Amino acid sequence: MAEFHKLATVDEVGPGEIKQYLVEDRFVALCNVEGELHAFEDVCTHQFTHLSEGEFTDSEVKCPLHGAKFDVKTGAAKSLPAVKPVPKHEVKVENGNVYVALNPKRVKIGGRRGRRR
């Protein structure tokens, strides 16, 4: 069974806002899309940077470094240079508090594809 960690209170992240939290040793972004809360690994899958520092509009966040866009509802990479999705974390709200269960998948940075010769 997934272990939930208390992250925030429900009113801490209002509609259209995104914030970063540290859970265990992982950066977690929590955002609010029209009252719906979504959490995901706060690390771009292209190079290391925090997506929560980028522009957040509607249900997309734009990486502050090279501009890749991610769908915060699914984690999917929507534009280059990122191609891999960011891991989503399960969110639950209880008694005015927001809890997350961390996705065991993590963003791996620096992996190189095999070179073709």
Ligand code: FES
């Ligand atoms: S680090 Fe995010 S697009 Fe390059």
